[in-house]
Amino acid sequence: MKLIYIAIDGMGDLPIPEIGNRTPLEMAETPYMDFLAKNGKTGLMYTVRRGIAPESDVAVISLLGYDPFKYSTGRGVIEAVGAGLNVADGDLALRCNFATLGPGRRIIDRRVARSLTTEEATELSKAANENIKLESCPATFEFRNTLGHRAVLVFKGKGRCLSSKITNSDPAYTVINGIGVATPNVEMVLKKSEPLDDTEEARNAAALVNEFTEKAHELWDNHPINQKRAAEGKLKANVVLSRDAGSQLPKFFNISERYNVRFAALADMHAERGIAHLAGMHASLLPPPSGDLERDCELRVQKLMEILPSYDCFYIHLKGPDEPGHDGDCYKKAAVISAIDKFFFGKLLKEISLRDYIICITSDHATPCTLKVHSDTPVPVLISGGKVNSDGASKFCEKTCARGSLGVIEHGYELMPKLMKLLKK
Numbered sequence: 001m002k003l004i005y006i007a008i009d010g011m012g013d014l015p016i017p018e019i020g021n022r023t024p025l026e027m028a029e030t031p032y033m034d035f036l037a038k039n040g041k042t043g044l045m046y047t048v049r050r051g052i053a054p055e056s057d058v059a060v061i062s063l064l065g066y067d068p069f070k071y072s073t074g075r076g077v078i079e080a081v082g083a084g085l086n087v088a089d090g091d092l093a094l095r096c097n098f099a100t101l102g103p104g105r106r107i108i109d110r111r112v113a114r115s116l117t118t119e120e121a122t123e124l125s126k127a128a129n130e131n132i133k134l135e136s137c138p139a140t141f142e143f144r145n146t147l148g149h150r151a152v153l154v155f156k157g158k159g160r161c162l163s164s165k166i167t168n169s170d171p172a173y174t175v176i177n178g179i180g181v182a183t184p185n186v187e188m189v190l191k192k193s194e195p196l197d198d199t200e201e202a203r204n205a206a207a208l209v210n211e212f213t214e215k216a217h218e219l220w221d222n223h224p225i226n227q228k229r230a231a232e233g234k235l236k237a238n239v240v241l242s243r244d245a246g247s248q249l250p251k252f253f254n255i256s257e258r259y260n261v262r263f264a265a266l267a268d269m270h271a272e273r274g275i276a277h278l279a280g281m282h283a284s285l286l287p288p289p290s291g292d293l294e295r296d297c298e299l300r301v302q303k304l305m306e307i308l309p310s311y312d313c314f315y316i317h318l319k320g321p322d323e324p325g326h327d328g329d330c331y332k333k334a335a336v337i338s339a340i341d342k343f344f345f346g347k348l349l350k351e352i353s354l355r356d357y358i359i360c361i362t363s364d365h366a367t368p369c370t371l372k373v374h375s376d377t378p379v380p381v382l383i384s385g386g387k388v389n390s391d392g393a394s395k396f397c398e399k400t401c402a403r404g405s406l407g408v409i410e411h412g413y414e415l416m417p418k419l420m421k422l423l424k425k
Contacts, residue, residue: 001386003261003313003423004304004348005360007063009056009268010322011337012366012379012398016330024321024333024369025380026397032345033382036359037396040384043406044398045415046376047365048179053374055173055180055244056322057271059364064279064315065416066252068179074164074246075180075271079152081249082267082274082285083144087154089249090161092205094242095271096143096151097170098124101217101239107188110172111149112237114323118288120225121145124237127223132215136207143212143240146270147288153242155208162208162247163201167194169213170241172373180244182374190239201247209242216240254280259420264311266303272317282311289319293336297343305351313423317364318344325367333369354385358422361396362415378408381415387425 013023046052047059048068057075061068076093087093098116100108125145134141138158145151155162168175169191174183193209195202217239220226226236256263257280265276265283276283286303289296304314320340324333359382366377380401382393391405409415 001356001358001423002308003358003360003419004316005314005419006316006318007060007362007364008321008337008340009317009319009364010325010367010374011363012377013325013333014366014368014370014375014377016369019330023398024330025337026395026399027330028334028337028341030338030341030396032341032349033361033396036345036361036384037382037393037400039354039390040382040388041391041406042380042382042393042396042401042404043409044378044401045362045381045409045412046378047363047412049411051376052179053182053376054365055182055374056269056364057244057275058179059412060272060275060317062412063362063364063415064255064275065413067411067413069177071250071252072179073248073250074178075244076152077246077249078274078278079146079271080154080274081277082270082272083146083152085142085144085152085154087249090157090247092155092162092164092208093246094153094209095244096153097241098145098149098151098237099239099241100235100237101190105190107171107190107241109235110170110188110241112235114149115234116149116237118145118148120229120237121148121151123225124220124223125151127219128216131219132212134208134211136211137204139208141208141212149237151240152270153212153240155205157204160204161201162205163197163199164205164245164247165196165199165202166206166209166245167191167196168243169193169209170243173243175244184371184373190241193242205245213240213242250278252279256280261312261423262310263313263315264307265315265317266300267317268319269317276315281315293320293339294343297340298347301344301347301351304348322367325369326372328369328372330369358386358388358419359384360415360419381406381409383419383422386422388422
């Protein structure tokens with residue numbers, strides 16, 4: 001018996017009046033996920049806990065069986081590890097976005113309208129690494145773009161450790177008890193990073209972040225890449241937003257050793273790859289989404305089939321519904337979910353026998369179209385295959401899962417032990 005555990009990024013949602021008080025998942029055509037739901041158990045789950053609207057990294061940590069309030073040390077560290085940067089305890093790592101800054105420190109777009117190419121970002125990153133000299137305290141840095149508008153930033157203090165006890169410059173996220181949480185309805189103005197405690201390490205960390213932010217803006221605002229973008233009527237990528245500082249590597253238990261299984265992960269994003277690597281999994285970063293969902297899904301099934309004989313358990317993180325959720329486009333979100341069902345699950349179920357596999361499908365968090373940000377809404381979950389009995393669900397969606405026999409799972413980290421118990425039956 002093997003486990004295939006799939007998290008679909010941002011799939012969860014709330015009923016939308018525009019589409020008859022249904023959610024995009026309920027509206028989507030999902031015959032393959034419905035088949036799994038009808039033959040398995042369903043429920044709802046708070047991926048972290050009630051009241052927390054998690055970022056993906058915190059949610060994934062929880063989905064893999066780690067209490068994020070005990071194990072998370074900031075998304076910055078995880079992203080940096082996933083991007084292949086050398087990070088040690090005492091370094092300062094931050095998750096970053098290229099963004100568009102207007103007059104009065106007003107943020108015009110947090111993601112440069114998602115129009116920044118990886119090639120453009122690479123040129124801007126090169127300019128920053130070659131031209132910015134830090135003066136606020138003795139330190140070096142490395143800034144690396146990852147995919148599109150996303151990037152990571154690592155500072156290494158010379159002869160001293162830096163502290164992650166600082167605030168974000170990105171106003172859209174707040175740190176609560178060490179956990180990055182989406183903050184709705186905030187004023188979109190670039191913030192200065194502030195120390196959260198009265199230590200030299202925190203003051204130095206905040207000063208470095210602010211210095212880099214200002215110098216990068218000066219450097220990028222009239223960079224040839226941005227002059228060309230402006231001439232083409234595109235937004236400039238002229239500022240960096242940073243968040244979720246980390247200065248310690250997380251001390252995850254080794255998941256394969258804990259459960260005596262061989263665990264592998266297929267990840268779309270660097271954060272998921274970083275978590276999987278630190279958790280002791282074989283971690284593969286898939287090619288970035290191409291825009292052709294059929295091709296992307298088929299590639300992911302193919303990659304899974306290639307490693308299927310070598311491991312016992314597989315964690316697969318699929319992007320897709322999150323972006324239309326942020327854009328408030330319920331029709332596109334439903335279409336993306338339908339495509340994942342057809343081209344990923346449709347292909348997968350033709351390749352395997354459910355007698356030999358347990359399949360779990362859930363989401364890392366909800367990104368409701370009406371809110372356009374992550375929320376603490378519970379997400380649907382199904383477990384099917386193997387010797388799992390049916391609880392009679394008619395469709396895989398939030399409404400039917402609310403009546404499922406799994407009930408409401410209050411903490412995402414409770415799901416992995418349940419799956420391991422089913423696997424060992």
